Amino acid sequence: MPPSPRTTGRVTLPIEEGIDDRLRELVAALGADAVRNSDGTWLPEVAAELVEKVYSTYFPARGDQEWALAHPDTLVNQYLMSPRITATGPEPLRIDVMEGYFREQFRPCYERVERFWEVIDRTTGQVVPVQGWSVEEATGILTIARPEPWHVYTVAFLADQVWDTTQMYNYITNGWGVTDPTRVKERPYDIRKNGVWEHVRQALRTWLESHPEVDVVRFTTFFYHFTIAFDAEAREKLVDWFGYSASVSPEAIDAFEAEYGYALRAEDFVDGGYYNSPFRVPTPAFRDWIDFQSRFVAQRAKELVDITHAAGREAMMFLGDNWIGTEPYGEHFASIGLDAVVGSAGSAATTRLIADIPGVRYTEVRFLPYFFPDVFNHDGGDPVGEANESWLTSRRAIVRRPLDRMGYGGYVSLALEFPEFIERITEICQEFRDIHDRSGGELPANAPFAVGVLNSWGSLRTWQTHMVAHAKWYKAAYSYGGVVEALAGLPFEVRFLSFDEVLAHGVPEEVGVLINAGAAGTAFSGGPAWADERLTGLIRSWVAAGHGFIGVGEPTAVDHGGAFLQLSDVLGVERERQLTLSTDRYPVLVEDHPVTADVEGVFDDGEGAGGDVYATAAGTQVLSYVEGSVRVAVNEFGAGRAVYFSGLPYSPVNSRTLQRALYWAAGREDLLEEWFSSDPATEVAWYPGQRRFLVTNNSSRAVRTSVRGMGRTWEVEIEPMGLVWTDVTDVEC
Amino acid sequence: MPPSPRTTGRVTLPIEEGIDDRLRELVAALGADAVRNSDGTWLPEVAAELVEKVYSTYFPARGDQEWALAHPDTLVNQYLMSPRITATGPEPLRIDVMEGYFREQFRPCYERVERFWEVIDRTTGQVVPVQGWSVEEATGILTIARPEPWHVYTVAFLADQVWDTTQMYNYITNGWGVTDPTRVKERPYDIRKNGVWEHVRQALRTWLESHPEVDVVRFTTFFYHFTIAFDAEAREKLVDWFGYSASVSPEAIDAFEAEYGYALRAEDFVDGGYYNSPFRVPTPAFRDWIDFQSRFVAQRAKELVDITHAAGREAMMFLGDNWIGTEPYGEHFASIGLDAVVGSAGSAATTRLIADIPGVRYTEVRFLPYFFPDVFNHDGGDPVGEANESWLTSRRAIVRRPLDRMGYGGYVSLALEFPEFIERITEICQEFRDIHDRSGGELPANAPFAVGVLNSWGSLRTWQTHMVAHAKWYKAAYSYGGVVEALAGLPFEVRFLSFDEVLAHGVPEEVGVLINAGAAGTAFSGGPAWADERLTGLIRSWVAAGHGFIGVGEPTAVDHGGAFLQLSDVLGVERERQLTLSTDRYPVLVEDHPVTADVEGVFDDGEGAGGDVYATAAGTQVLSYVEGSVRVAVNEFGAGRAVYFSGLPYSPVNSRTLQRALYWAAGREDLLEEWFSSDPATEVAWYPGQRRFLVTNNSSRAVRTSVRGMGRTWEVEIEPMGLVWTDVTDVEC
Missing domain, CATH: 3.20.20.80 (Glycosidases)
Known part of the structure; x- marks a missing residue:
């Protein structure tokens, strides 16, 4: 011990x-x-x-x-949907609603089935009237008396949770x-x-x-x-x-x-x-x-x-x-x-x-x-x-x-x-x-502007974007989940903002950069919210006034008005959906840029945006371009700036690149010299009240990194997974 | 010489x-x-x-x-659209309609601009009334008098082709x-x-x-x-x-x-x-x-x-x-x-x-x-x-x-x-x-059933699916173009069928297998056509009656009724759009199947379907599964069969695999023994009237292949890129 x-x-x-x-x-x-x-x-x-x-x-x-066994009428219910069943003819269609479910977990609840159950013809979207079906309680078989041949039906039903x-x-x-x-x-x-x-x-x-x-x-x-x-x-x-x-x-x-x-x-x-x-x-x-x-x-x-x-x-x-x-x-x-x-x-x-x-x-x-x-x-x-x-x-x-x-x-x-x-x-x-x-109970200093993560959920799902089963890894989601995973350890105040909130109250004053990250049609990208001219107008004017916008994957995506990424003018990029293949692309490739300064080799976008992305604005600078598709691009819009990433799975380098993008989008590249370390495996936290900084080594190798802050440079050595506290005693604040 | x-x-x-x-x-x-x-x-x-x-x-x-120079009023016209221009305020918005075009190729045609030009607010989709804009002929600058701030505008205009x-x-x-x-x-x-x-x-x-x-x-x-x-x-x-x-x-x-x-x-x-x-x-x-x-x-x-x-x-x-x-x-x-x-x-x-x-x-x-x-x-x-x-x-x-x-x-x-x-x-x-x-002027024998390629264009665009600039390679299109590229050299009569034709007249009698190949929302997949219950009903009943259906990429795709691939019941697969990540997948993986018998290693689906694909039907057999996504699957539907490919770029092996899929989907696996060669680099053409077959070597290496036909087997050696004619003289037809 x-x-x-x-x-x-x-x-x-x-x-x-x-x-x-x-x-x-x-x-x-x-x-x-x-x-x-x-x-x-x-x-x-x-x-x-x-x-x-x-x-x-x-x-x-x-x-x-x-007590539970003595009171069997108190079971918790759950809404379930039967499998999709295709009618193969006009004869009555029998659907075992519990097919595919675990009968030790659920049993159908027959309380007021006419109120709580619903049979839908998914082919037409029409609800089948209650008179058109019946259910046999002994078996859980629901019968649609006269289905339309080759239409697909589902039964939504209330179940008892018996376990x-x-x-x-x-x-x-x-x-x-x-x-x-x-x-x-x-x-x-x-x-x-x-x-x-x-x-x-x-x-x-x-x-x-x-x-x-x-x-x-x-x-x-x-x-x-x-x-x-x-x-x-x-x-x-x-x-x-x-x-x-x-x-x-x-x-x-x-x-x-x-x-x-x-x-x-x-x-x-x-x-x-x-x-x-x-x-x-x-x-x-x-x-x-x-x-x-x-x-x-x-x-x-x-x-x-x-x-x-x-x-x-x-x-x-x-x-x-x-x-x-x-x-x-x-x-x-x-x-x-x-x-x-x-x-x-x-x-x-x-x-x-x-x-x-x-x-x-x-x-x-x-x-x-x-x-x-x-x-x-x-x-x-x-x-x-x-x-x-x-x-x-x-x-x-x-x-x-x-x-x-x-x-x-x-x-x-x-x-x-x-x-x-x-x-x-x-x-x-x-x-x-x-x-x-x-x-000393002090929080480390954050950037002088907050970051807003903009989606359908906003603050209700703070730190909870792109999650399915808690923090479990999902192939489809990790390329987006990396955004909040990175932010969780970066020096920014983060605000989770819903479209509704922004429409009602505008972007909060303290927010310097907005992020919209997600796949088209999801709550995280926003889907139809982006067809609302109030939202696009509000974001455009806000960016043009000197703020930053970062899009990841299929941001602002909805098929509307000849565009898919509705803020393609802000982002400077558009997502190819095989509808504009006739258009030639002449991307302006830029080798060196503060945003991608820590990327060595090819920028890792995980699963990417699901298809090709191309530059639309004349001023779009493409910082990473792989097999004819944009992975990272930057654009200026009025007095504001935008950064696009086709995906941002979490990694130390991607987290650092997001940090750089946030500074750049906010027009604060100067912050790259303020409590910033040279090795992307490390991160710096600065406690102004303590006049002390902490450097953490997120890797399992020993690192030696420079730390810049207050115009000075420190060389810091850190053991694998270690951290180093450094007091700043000889410099005037 | x-x-x-x-x-x-x-x-x-x-x-x-x-x-x-x-x-x-x-x-x-x-x-x-x-x-x-x-x-x-x-x-x-x-x-x-x-x-x-x-x-x-x-x-x-x-x-x-x-004569052309003497008659300058006879130039051919062309419709062009200006760039998308974002209004940054309420002041008049000036749009140089020719911005980005080659002024030696085009010049604006000012004939009846009020009739032939059109200014659209793309943010709302509304046409800007003719009274709301004017165009200066000397410069080609169109001015929208009172734009909505932060809306995007375009000008469609008629141009003269001057070159x-x-x-x-x-x-x-x-x-x-x-x-x-x-x-x-x-x-x-x-x-x-x-x-x-x-x-x-x-x-x-x-x-x-x-x-x-x-x-x-x-x-x-x-x-x-x-x-x-x-x-x-x-x-x-x-x-x-x-x-x-x-x-x-x-x-x-x-x-x-x-x-x-x-x-x-x-x-x-x-x-x-x-x-x-x-x-x-x-x-x-x-x-x-x-x-x-x-x-x-x-x-x-x-x-x-x-x-x-x-x-x-x-x-x-x-x-x-x-x-x-x-x-x-x-x-x-x-x-x-x-x-x-x-x-x-x-x-x-x-x-x-x-x-x-x-x-x-x-x-x-x-x-x-x-x-x-x-x-x-x-x-x-x-x-x-x-x-x-x-x-x-x-x-x-x-x-x-x-x-x-x-x-x-x-x-x-x-x-x-x-x-x-x-x-x-x-x-x-x-x-x-x-x-x-x-x-001898005879066409080689085809399979006893025809293949129908089903899309929005049908026969008008026979052999012309997924083309942009003639046969030029496009990253986004080659994974679908491989289907007709393969068919062009395979022993099938091919019918190109439009949705309208099939709705009006049904699937032609001679067609044994239908193919729907394309990305969601394109004319080749079909987009909204698949929300039409007449079409889905017709195809379902046709397959269930004993025919075959092959889907490639995002076939039958439209967001409708809780499904994306509308014939997911037929195909046995569905395309993940990050909306069903909560659902666990237990694909039934099958190692050996006639469809994929020639695939060695991983099936090449090119760019794939743009995202993950999962099995939906209990009977779906997954023949190729890579990183949690289906590449090849087969399913039975009534008396019919379906095959799904997430992409099918042309290659000898993929062409052969499509041929196998067509035989299998038609319920004619017996044809795999009839004028079929063992080496996928080779193809066989059988001329029954000549009692002669041709084996071509599509590769640049010498091959030795078996050829099966009429219950017999021939061993054939072919030089690189060569072909061999063989007379069948000692066998009764």
Whole structure:
């Protein structure tokens, strides 16, 4: 076990029963000041004496299975859509609505099927009248009496969740069916349903009374799970971390209609099979639903938090699982009154997502790896490597905005089998505390202008663009996700702005550069928003007045008025869709430019823009041109500037290139001499109040870099993955 | 000079003055039976004694420059669109309509500007009323009095062509301005204009009388050039081999209105800057214009052909240059009464394009290289290599459908400097004649079902899909162009079918497999045509009845009803647009399948489908899967079958794979044993009437291949680029 650390605190350790002595040593080594249990572990009695604070998980929506089984009419619902079925003739068309779904997870809910189910002829877009179909409850077979031959039909239907999503996931993933077959398959209950809310409140009160050792109630989470559906072979079929499909119920939909004055249709939820993915341009109805459920969840969650506080405990929310309705950048979140949020660090962006959450007293990040046998084994597992990767990835974000606390999760007994892992996380815990201590609580200086990320979602999805399943890598998305991943560790204040907000209030005064990044037709690019002359006019005049605009991939894209990229005049580029192949291209290639000064070889645009991009404006300077397609270009528009990237997957060089592009677009190339390092593997944070700067080495090799600032140059050597603090004592500020 | 050939004829040789003796030897060596002049060469007096037929070029629309200069009001017009100009404020917006155009090629035509010019606010799509703008004729500056700030404007305007397109191209490309500055810059005249038609007819009569040595008048071509515009730096700015923008005039547009009962707008021609590229889904107005001008051109061309015939000469048309209005698969073409068409072979598809032209007595192909100094030089030029490539490329098509004649063009004196080139084309001429002689005039057997290529254009653009500038390679198009390039040399009857034709008459009885290949939103994929339930229903029922459907790239693509590939149920695949990333994919990968049996390693899909493709149907078999995206898949639909390719650039293996896919989709895998060779570099043609088969080696290496047919197997060895004829004499048919 490593020796005692230089400082202590800010660290939460997962613990378990039966290894008290080792826990004592480990708490000391890490300087941990809090402990927690995990799903499947129990707190030992020694917990309270080890540390200042004891956390315990708490599951409001599935914690009491005895009660759940006694109240089968309280299951949480989920909207599902049947497969697309093609009618092969005029005879009645039978559709097994559950085809392809996992029958242990769902069963059809037959409550008022005429109201909540919807059969659509997808070929014409017409709803099949209720009189035109019937459903057999015994089999779940829906029959369309007289289909149009060769038309495609779908059935949207309300299902009961007969197995709680997260528990099902853990159960199946960990093979509990084999290893622990007596374990119950937990059922979720919906607080909108008969008696549930009264029970949930009382159960929490009871639990608090019977768990005086718990200081912090770690809600995991509240009431509605993000969308997961498994398939007929018990595999994941659909996963959407932002999905609201499992936040529905007849009660909620009725309440919505009563309040909003219009009725939501099944189609508003299943959305043609797209299920309102965050990549879809959100419909007004879906936005209303988000607001409706978020308000409801916040009100109810606040009551649980109030109960927790009344019992003298803290209330912490785990950001994940049943988090629907608690989007932390939504307008209702702060009203919940939580003390803290804890979340998993899958990337710099998700770390910033947690770090920047407003309306809570403190935030905590759970680093990877989770202490599970998939990594903690002697058969190829690399816990040290994963710890390093997690730390390096998140550290960029933590430097910009230190989270208050860190921790790990899982089975600590597993981790203890790997002394070199314990040693490494001991160092990480110290480095984490050092960032707080050496910065003196001061945030490092940012550029004198803010960066606005412009999309359909705006602030609601702060740091959450291009995500599907949390921070999981997606081939289609990583070339865009790199933008916020880079920003999460760069010296800029970042504002996430929606088209609506900008239309209503203009671009905020402090924003110097706007970024629009995404594939055509997605919420992140904006789709039809760009056919709105108010938006294009507003952005054009704003750029021309001396601001910057950065487009990535297919920015401002919609087929309108003879253009596809609507701001092709600003960006100086256009996306080829095989409709202008007749036009010759004579791009002006520029070798040396401040934006691409750190790019060696070919600029890496990941998956690119999905097709060729060409220069349109006479003044467009093409900085990277590969196989007849623009990868990087710059253009001037009035007194403003624009930069185009065909893709921007995260890498140290691309992050640095984005930083350069932001300075250049804002007309502030002078900042390239101000707290800027020569090696792209490194980043500099400057603390003016401390007269101190931090250089981090994001690579696993030793680096030697120059650092420029205040007209001076420092040569700094940094060990692999290391960081160096330097005091600036001999220079006048 | 090589010895005299085994047979003679079918060959046209370009000749020139001053080398009579060498011409005599060359005519003998090649077995040439016709000679021609070229642009810039004159026929020597010996011509008529050398060969049976003497061709002479003839330019009906620019041949008499003295007359052109005397009649300056007869210039051909062209529709152009100004650059897109963004208004930066409410003050009057001045647009130099000619900005970016070549002022030696065009000048604005101010005839009735209020009728023929059109100013459009592209941001709103609204036409700016004529009262809202004015144009200064001295400068070509159009001023919009009160623009909307930050809106984008364009001006569509009629221009005079003050320099004939082809002559300008040759003049600039060959640097005649330096080498021959006295050469006149020729002006084109429009037969719709004052007195032109009378002059053109009379000029032809006069010319025929004064050129009794000419047997064949090679019209180059008739009246309207395909679209070419040069830019301000005298470079090609826009080229569209199918463009009708240069077929316009006030006279024609007025006549159209009188006949069709509606007025065409400038926008109908400039098409938002897309200029009705063949990749655009054609508008009804544009289709009407094609028909209107084609009918007019055919009527007038017929008169010239009649004059030619009356003088006892043949009339041949060069397919190119001023060919607008004479599309050879259009319904008016045959009425012209031409004896022959000659065209350039840039690919197998363009060779078939010429070979299959209906309504003429014979066709002729001009092989590459053209005898120009760009290839015929001793400084890296490779005339033999180019001749081989041209021959190998076209031979595939010629075997399937022999053209009647072949030839070359350019300056023969240049070619004579390269004896090894003369030797090689001597062999090629003999091989060309042998294909006619050994096949006995019989076409090789095709598969017992026809292949339909389904797109917006149908038969009008037979063999002309995905072309921009003739057979020029385009990065965006080659992955689709490979489909017809492959078909041009494969043993299938090919029908080019339009959506309209199929909707009106169904799929023709003889068609066994339909192909829809193209990028979303293009005329070749079909765009909005696929939102028409009649079309999808018709194709679904047709496939389900036992036919085949092959989709390439983004077939049947339009955003409609929760799907993008509308026949995703038939194809079993769907194109990811970042809207269904939440859905997990479990493709069924199949290692061995008849369709991909010749693919070694990774299937080459060229540029691919522009994004990821995933399997949708449970039965979809994925035959090639790269980085999470389907490249080849097969699916069954009712009694029919479908094959999907994400791209199909031409290569011997891909051509073979398409052949396999066609057999498989038609349910005729048995054909893989019938006149099929084991080596994909080879192709087999079977002549049942001759009881003889031909195996061609399309590669530059010697091959040994098995040939299967009639239950027998032959082992055939073929030299590089060679071919082998084999008689089947010992087997009963």
